[in-house]
Amino acid sequence: MTDKIPFGPADIIVGEGVEAINFDGKATSGEQGEGSSQLQAEGGSINITPTFASISSIDYGEGDYDEYSTGVGVTVNIVALKENVKTLKLALAGTQDVVDADSGDVTGLTDAPVGQSNREKGVPVRIHPRNMGDDNSLDYIVYKMAPTENYERPFSLEQGTVNIQLKAYPRDGADASKGANFYYTGSVDPNAPTTP
Structure with missing residues (x-):
């Protein structure tokens, strides 16, 4: 891992391939924000919170003798500059999707049916500090994330933003008896297939 002082914004890539939404500081031409590049209104953040179960012993008083890992919670926050179907889909x-029957284009969103899986909507998220250039050694990669929050849209005489909070779910093919089920840092995926 590179030894570098953390500074400045990061590119946050939500999803993969042509469906990816890149909060990369590049203003898209043409449709003004409807493409894969989006602008951030404020810097983003990642929060990784390990969870533990206490192990106590009467011999050592009321404090913990040990703690066992029971999981991890990971959230990513992004404050998007522009409101459009793509950013709303991440925020809410x-x-x-609401799809135009004639063109097949997604024109808006509506509430999902009761019982819809949120995990199935999850996509990978990569956070790449911009001051690192092509060096991925300080990247954060979360295998599967989806929105779980409500959305509030004020209408007033000030700049609005689209607040996005994504929550991590275990990756596809996760193994609870091993680690590396939610995230990793650096340039090497611990779940990448190995070549003999």
């Missing part, structure tokens, strides 16, 4: 949980 429990939605499904």
